[in-house]
Amino acid sequence: MSKVKLGITLYSYTKEYVSGEYTFEDCVRRCAELGIDGYEVVATQMIPSYPYISDDFIGLVNECSVKYGARPISYGANTDRGMRYDRDLTDDELVSTTIRDIRSANKLGCKIMRAQYLLSPENLIRIEPYAREHNVKVGIEIHNPETPSTPAVQTYINAIEKTGSPYIGLIPDFGCFANKPNVDSYDGALKRGANQELLDYAVSLKYDEVPMDVAVQLLKEKNADDEVMASFFTMYGFLQFSKNPDLEGLKRIMPYCIHFHGKFHYMKEDGNEMSIPYDQILPIIDEAGFDGYIVSEFEGHESGKAPEMVKKHIAMERRILGIER
Amino acid sequence: MGLVMKLRFTDIIQEKTLKNYYVNGKVCGFQLDVRLGYYRGHYLSVIDELDITVDGEAFAQADIIFCLNGKEFGVPELKHQFSEFWTILAPATILVRKAGGLTAGEHEIDFKLMLHSPYMPLPGAAVPHAYTPIDSCEKKTVVLEECYE
Numbered sequence: 217m218s219k220v221k222l223g224i225t226l227y228s229y230t231k232e233y234v235s236g237e238y239t240f241e242d243c244v245r246r247c248a249e250l251g252i253d254g255y256e257v258v259a260t261q262m263i264p265s266y267p268y269i270s271d272d273f274i275g276l277v278n279e280c281s282v283k284y285g286a287r288p289i290s291y292g293a294n295t296d297r298g299m300r301y302d303r304d305l306t307d308d309e310l311v312s313t314t315i316r317d318i319r320s321a322n323k324l325g326c327k328i329m330r331a332q333y334l335l336s337p338e339n340l341i342r343i344e345p346y347a348r349e350h351n352v353k354v355g356i357e358i359h360n361p362e363t364p365s366t367p368a369v370q371t372y373i374n375a376i377e378k379t380g381s382p383y384i385g386l387i388p389d390f391g392c393f394a395n396k397p398n399v400d401s402y403d404g405a406l407k408r409g410a411n412q413e414l415l416d417y418a419v420s421l422k423y424d425e426v427p428m429d430v431a432v433q434l435l436k437e438k439n440a441d442d443e444v445m446a447s448f449f450t451m452y453g454f455l456q457f458s459k460n461p462d463l464e465g466l467k468r469i470m471p472y473c474i475h476f477h478g479k480f481h482y483m484k485e486d487g488n489e490m491s492i493p494y495d496q497i498l499p500i501i502d503e504a505g506f507d508g509y510i511v512s513e514f515e516g517h518e519s520g521k522a523p524e525m526v527k528k529h530i531a532m533e534r535r536i537l538g539i540e541r
Numbered sequence: 542m543g544l545v546m547k548l549r550f551t552d553i554i555q556e557k558t559l560k561n562y563y564v565n566g567k568v569c570g571f572q573l574d575v576r577l578g579y580y581r582g583h584y585l586s587v588i589d590e591l592d593i594t595v596d597g598e599a600f601a602q603a604d605i606i607f608c609l610n611g612k613e614f615g616v617p618e619l620k621h622q623f624s625e626f627w628t629i630l631a632p633a634t635i636l637v638r639k640a641g642g643l644t645a646g647e648h649e650i651d652f653k654l655m656l657h658s659p660y661m662p663l664p665g666a667a668v669p670h671a672y673t674p675i676d677s678c679e680k681k682t683v684v685l686e687e688c689y690e
Contacts, residue, residue, distance in 0.1 A: 233630075235550045261581040266582060298657060298672040301589070446544055
């Protein structure tokens with residue numbers, strides 16, 4: 217029997233929430249309707265009293281918990297190193313903002329907090345005592361273009377091992393295992409007038425792992441338009457894909473994983489995700505005995521199909537993991 | 542051209558908010574509400590540029606006041622607001638000083654709001670402290686319903 221628990225990040229409902237179609241409560245209700253008892257909240261998105269937790273907000277969260285049986289299990293923090301106009305935040309300042317986030321996560325009852333890679337390995341070690349004290353495990357999100365095997369991730373593993381603490385860890389985002397180009401980015405570029413031939417050329421450069429600077433040069437020689445270039449930069453940035461996703465790397469880092477972002481962009485008719493191989497990813501996590509949450513993170517906001525897509529995503533995960541509702 | 546984020550889940554310029562404002566009983570300018578065009582809120586300090594033209598008329602930066610959370614800020618003060626948070630749902634009110642205000646009827650508003658995403662270093666940037674720009678600009682024809690003067 218799988219110990220994996222399925223959750224949803226309310227970020228999946230970004231379009232509905234920002235447009236005013238859904239309130240916070242509506243987002244929680246959507247989760248509950250799918251039989252989900254735990255959700256992640258992106259603090260800078262949905263906490264009205266950010267960076268603090270007001271009594272009003274705790275009241276709303278508790279009320280929703282009683283009504284729908286779903287609670288926040290993970291606090292999504294943003295490591296806003298560039299929030300000042302004149303310089304980056306110093307390490308001391310970043311540690312301070314992270315401690316505040318840990319306190320906020322604790323107030324909401326979250327046992328997991330997602331931080332971002334701008335919190336350095338040294339700073340992750342510095343916040344460990346606060347994470348432990350508050351019983352909030354803090355994980356660094358492994359997001360495109362990083363993968364479990366990139367050098368940056370290894371520096372975090374070294375930091376985690378140095379402390380030997382279970383209170384700091386890693387949170388892989390499945391987007392880093394994409395094996396096909398991002399459908400929204402590709403279609404969006406075409407819609408905005410990108411030259412398809414050059415866009416496909418950009419895709420082929422990424423598939424063939426042509427180094428970025430060389431690829432830029434090749435595209436410039438062909439006078440690639442701005443839309444192709446913008447899409448190209450995302451393919452080499454936070455929407456990367458690879459013929460051979462780093463699944464061996466995932467197996468290796470499982471002991472450090474405290475939570476997962478089940479990133480997805482589009483659910484196909486056959487019940488699988490368009491560009492991320494869930495049928496290969498989930499068994500690795502399950503077989504490692506992972507006891508925690510994978511939260512569905514829908515990123516195809518523009519489509520306006522979040523409720524339908526999240527439902528299909530949860531169904532896919534249940535099917536692969538053999539979890540009954 | 543590098544990467545610029547543009548996410549539109551809401552109008553920036555809010556409908557039915559354009560009106561003239563009064564000081565000591567006289568119309569001294571106009572105001573309108575705007576929201577952030579992104580997926581999350583931001584500290585005001587990530588605002589890099591805020592400007593407005595109406596029917597082609599430009600205004601001095603000193604004549605634009607940004608109102609949020611019960612507070613008022615001059616445009617040059619925004620970049621210092623490291624702890625004033627603008628949530629993604631909250632409208633901010635923009636006051637623009639203009640003697641006599643605007644006439645009733647349609648006006649072409651060109652609102653410029655550029656920010657940067659403070660957790661997303663600009664890919665391939667040559668200089669440090671360069672973050673991905675966010676375009677929250679909007680150009681729109683808006684109706685000022687009625688004037689009382």
